[in-house]
Amino acid sequence: MRSKTLVPYMFVAPAVILFSIFMAYPIIYSFILSFQSGQGSNMEFTGLDNFARLFSDDIFITALKNTFILLIIQVPIMIFLALIIANLLNSALLKFKGVFRVSFFLPAVTSLVAYSIIFSIMLMNDGVVNQFITAIGLDSIPWLSDPFWAKASLIIAMTWRWVGYNMVIFLAGLQNIPDELYEAASMDGASKIRQFFSITIPNLKPVILFTVILSTIGTLQLFDEPFVLTKGGPSDATLTIGMYLYQTGFRFFDFGYASTIAYVIVILIAIMTFIQFKVTGDQE
Amino acid sequence: MKKVSLLAVLIIGALVSLFPFYWAAIGATNTSGSMFSKPPTLIPGSMLMENIRNLDESIGISRVMFNSLFIATTYTILALFICTMAAYAFAKFQFPGRNVIFTIFLLSMMVPYHATIIPLFKMMAALNWLNTYQAVILPNLAYPFAIFLMRQNLLAFPTSLIEAARIDGAGEWKIFFRIVLPSMKPALAATAIFLFLYQWNSFLWPLIALSTTDMYTFPVALSTLFGLSRIDYGQVMAGVTIATIPIIIFFLLLQRQFISGMLGSAVK
Numbered sequence: 001m002r003s004k005t006l007v008p009y010m011f012v013a014p015a016v017i018l019f020s021i022f023m024a025y026p027i028i029y030s031f032i033l034s035f036q037s038g039q040g041s042n043m044e045f046t047g048l049d050n051f052a053r054l055f056s057d058d059i060f061i062t063a064l065k066n067t068f069i070l071l072i073i074q075v076p077i078m079i080f081l082a083l084i085i086a087n088l089l090n091s092a093l094l095k096f097k098g099v100f101r102v103s104f105f106l107p108a109v110t111s112l113v114a115y116s117i118i119f120s121i122m123l124m125n126d127g128v129v130n131q132f133i134t135a136i137g138l139d140s141i142p143w144l145s146d147p148f149w150a151k152a153s154l155i156i157a158m159t160w161r162w163v164g165y166n167m168v169i170f171l172a173g174l175q176n177i178p179d180e181l182y183e184a185a186s187m188d189g190a191s192k193i194r195q196f197f198s199i200t201i202p203n204l205k206p207v208i209l210f211t212v213i214l215s216t217i218g219t220l221q222l223f224d225e226p227f228v229l230t231k232g233g234p235s236d237a238t239l240t241i242g243m244y245l246y247q248t249g250f251r252f253f254d255f256g257y258a259s260t261i262a263y264v265i266v267i268l269i270a271i272m273t274f275i276q277f278k279v280t281g282d283q284e
Numbered sequence: 285m286k287k288v289s290l291l292a293v294l295i296i297g298a299l300v301s302l303f304p305f306y307w308a309a310i311g312a313t314n315t316s317g318s319m320f321s322k323p324p325t326l327i328p329g330s331m332l333m334e335n336i337r338n339l340d341e342s343i344g345i346s347r348v349m350f351n352s353l354f355i356a357t358t359y360t361i362l363a364l365f366i367c368t369m370a371a372y373a374f375a376k377f378q379f380p381g382r383n384v385i386f387t388i389f390l391l392s393m394m395v396p397y398h399a400t401i402i403p404l405f406k407m408m409a410a411l412n413w414l415n416t417y418q419a420v421i422l423p424n425l426a427y428p429f430a431i432f433l434m435r436q437n438l439l440a441f442p443t444s445l446i447e448a449a450r451i452d453g454a455g456e457w458k459i460f461f462r463i464v465l466p467s468m469k470p471a472l473a474a475t476a477i478f479l480f481l482y483q484w485n486s487f488l489w490p491l492i493a494l495s496t497t498d499m500y501t502f503p504v505a506l507s508t509l510f511g512l513s514r515i516d517y518g519q520v521m522a523g524v525t526i527a528t529i530p531i532i533i534f535f536l537l538l539q540r541q542f543i544s545g546m547l548g549s550a551v552k
Contacts, residue, residue, distance in 0.1 A: 007456045008377035015370035016385060019392070019426040026403035027395055033402060088294055094287075102539060103298035106305070109535045111485040113503035114524045117510050118304045121311065121517060126320040128307060135323070164301065221396045224487045228507055242488075245398050250492055255402050262399040269394055 033259035043256060050260035060261070062236050063244040066151070070240070071219045074155045079211060081159065082166035083204070087196055089167070090174045101168070108165035116228035119157040120144065147237030150230045154238055157229060162218075166211045173207035174200070209280045216272045220265055241265055308528065311521030312336075319517050335522035342519060343497065343505040345526065352502040355420050355490075356483040363425045363479050364472065370426070371434030372460060376446060386435075389428040397488070405492055419493040420486075420501070427482070430475050437471035438464070473541040477534075484531065502527045 034050055036043040054060050089100055107115065122129050123143035130140035143153045177200065185195050201208070223242035226232055232239040241261060249258030311319050314329035339345060373379070374386050404423055405414075413419045441464060449459045465472070487503045494500055500508070506523050509515075535542060 005379070008373040008379040008382070010456075011369045011373035011377070011460075012385060014366045015389075015426040015431060018366065018422070019389070019428075022404065022423040023392055023400060023426065024388075026400035026407070027392070029403040029406075030399050085294075085297060088290055091290065094290065094294075100294050100298055102536070103301050105539075106532065106535070107301055109481060109531050110305075110528050111487070111503050111531070113485075113487050113507050114308075114527050115304065117506060117520060117524050118308045120510070121319055121521070122304065122307060124320065126322075128319070128324045131322060131324050160301070160304070217394065217396070221398060223398075228510060242396075242398060246488070246492075249402050250405075255406070259399075259402055262396065262402070265396045266399050269396060273394065 030259045030262055033256050034263045036256040036259075037254075038256060039253060046256070050257050053257065054260065054264065059236060059239070060241075060244060063239045063241045064264075066236075066238060067220060067222065067240045067242075069151060070154060070158075070222065071216060074158050075212060075215045075219060077155070078159045078162055078215065079166060079208065082163045082170055082211070083201070083208075084196075085163065086167045086170035086174060087200060090171060101171070104164035104167055106164065107161045108168075110161070112161070112224035113228055115161055116157065116225045119153065119160070120229045123153050144230055145234055147234055150234055150238045154225055154229060157225060158219075158222075162215070166215070169207060169211055170204060173204045177203045205280055209276060213273055213276055216276065217269050220268050220272070241268075305528065305532075308521050308524045311517060312525040314518060316515075316517040316519070319521070331518055332522065335516075335518040336526075338516060338519040339509075339522045339526075342509055342516075343500070343523065345523075347498055348500050348502050348505040349526075351417075351499060352484060355417055355501060356480050358417070359421045359425070359483040360476050360480045362421070363427055363430060364476050366425055367427055367430040367475070367479075368434045368438075368465070368468075368472065369460070371431050371438055372464060374431070374435045375438035375441070376443060389426075389431055393428045393432075401489060401492060404489070408493060414493060415495045415499050417499075420490050421483075423489065424482075427479065430479055433475050433478070434468075434471060437468060441467065470541055473538065477538050477542045480534075481531070 033043070035045060035047060037046040037049060038044050085104060088094075089097055089104075094100075121127060124130075125140065125142065125145070127143075129143065134140050141149055143149045181199050181203070182195055185199055190198070221242050222240045223246060226238045226240050226243050227246070230238040232243050241264065245258050245261040245265070248254050248261060310326060310328060312335055313332040314325055315331050318325040318329060336345070370389075374382060400423070408414045408419045445463060446459055449463055454463070485503065486501075487507070490501045490504050491507070494504060497505065497508075502523075506520070506527060509520055509523060
């Protein structure tokens with residue numbers, strides 16, 4: 001009988017052991033490091049110094065602001081677009097659903113580095129996007145060299161990459177909304193737009209919350225796109241917390257301070273997730 | 285009328301979605317300067333072979349392709365195995381500590397990868413494993429999201445079948461490999477695709493863990509190419525295209541499993 005009770009532990013053991021070594025231990029160790037200063041292996045405990053340093057670190061404040069601007073603008077645009085496209089694709093009239101679904105989803109499987117490079121080349125001053133813009137009679141836009149437009153470039157690129165991903169999640173959610181709701185609304189004379197806002201969105205609320213949380217976590221960790229697309233510039237306009245962490249840790253080898261920055265991301269994710277649960281939870 | 289405008293909106297959207305891929309492929313077949321010519325070059329040129337040759341000289345295509353494939357494949361097989369075993373225990377056994385361990389796994393999904401990379405870097409340095417395959421493969425083998433995904437799918441597996449097999453005297457491993465796994469093929473496929481894409485596209489950790497060009501994965505090699513002061517855009521676009529095409533083919537072949545796998549994770 002004794003061996004029986006050990007069975008489930010045999011099955012979880014490999015995962016638990018690997019998780020403890022490569023995940024749990026680093027998470028704890030990095031927490032300890034966040035209270036230490038020094039170079040390489042000469043670390044000493046300096047209490048909350050690193051956290052105090054954050055507040056007077058202009059570059060960190062800039063990175064924090066940039067990350068939040070991206071978060072506040074990009075996530076709602078992307079979620080809303082994904083909702084609309086999912087809704088259109090779900091419409092019963094439509095042929096070629098599969099083709100459209102794949103077309104919209106394809107960006108979500110490409111590597112972040114590859115798509116950032118493509119966008120960076122398309123958005124250069126004499127790149128193809130500006131050529132289209134000037135061809136229709138508008139002025140070309142300094143996409144990557146102006147602080148405002150560099151942020152816009154990141155937002156456009158990220159939206160391109162992630163709309164399809166969220167759309168697929170919404171498509172799944174839409175299948176769980178009973179058709180009768182729409183039929184009843186149609187009989188009451190509610191327009192499609194009205195139905196979208198008073199049936200689709202409320203019924204998808206848990207799924208929307210799920211995608212908003214995932215996107216928030218993703219944006220707070222943002223690294224690949226600014227690293228490749230804008231290199232954080234111009235003049236730190238697209239420097240994110242994730243990039244600043246990388247620079248601090250692996251360009252200046254200030255592991256203590258970099259760990260503090262990592263924990264700022266942890267804390268922000270916890271707070272944002274809590275707020276999002278609260279906001280949607282209270283309305284139910 | 286409504287149907288036409290709906291279709292028009294979707295077609296424009298799909299074109300926006302697909303254009304960058306087309307643009308990359310066009311760029312791969314043209315000269316570096318043609319990407320900025322007026323009017324834009326929108327048709328394939330004849331430079332593909334030369335761009336590929338230049339790219340190969342810069343990054344060694346077969347080598348980085350091998351690195352990426354080897355790392356992603358090994359990772360997928362091991363992680364799928366480890367995560368499915370754990371998921372099976374969580375789904376089908378009652379045991380002390382089960383809920384605690386599972387909750388810890390779930391919570392760790394909220395912790396950004398960034399919070400682990402500095403200790404991981406130090407650990408790999410201490411083990412002398414920097415710039416090795418295992419440095420890239422090992423850290424995320426117990427991938428909480430994959431465990432979660434497989435557990436959701438395994439919950440639906442009839443427990444009575446497992447019990448019947450036990451009464452017939454089958455061992456636990458035999459039950460797992462001969463009875464449970466074969467019926468989980470779609471879920472396993474979806475999780476495998478997920479793990480493969482995750483590792484194939486992963487950038488930050490390989491960028492930190494790998495330091496010589498012969499060990500680079502494709503994304504890392506591409507990023508170094510693009511960081512040069514004088515960029516050969518034809519070559520870069522050839523690289524981007526080569527890195528993207530296998531993934532697109534892979535995805536198109538398996539898109540049904542992939543999308544259903546994603547749907548499963550969202551709804552449950």
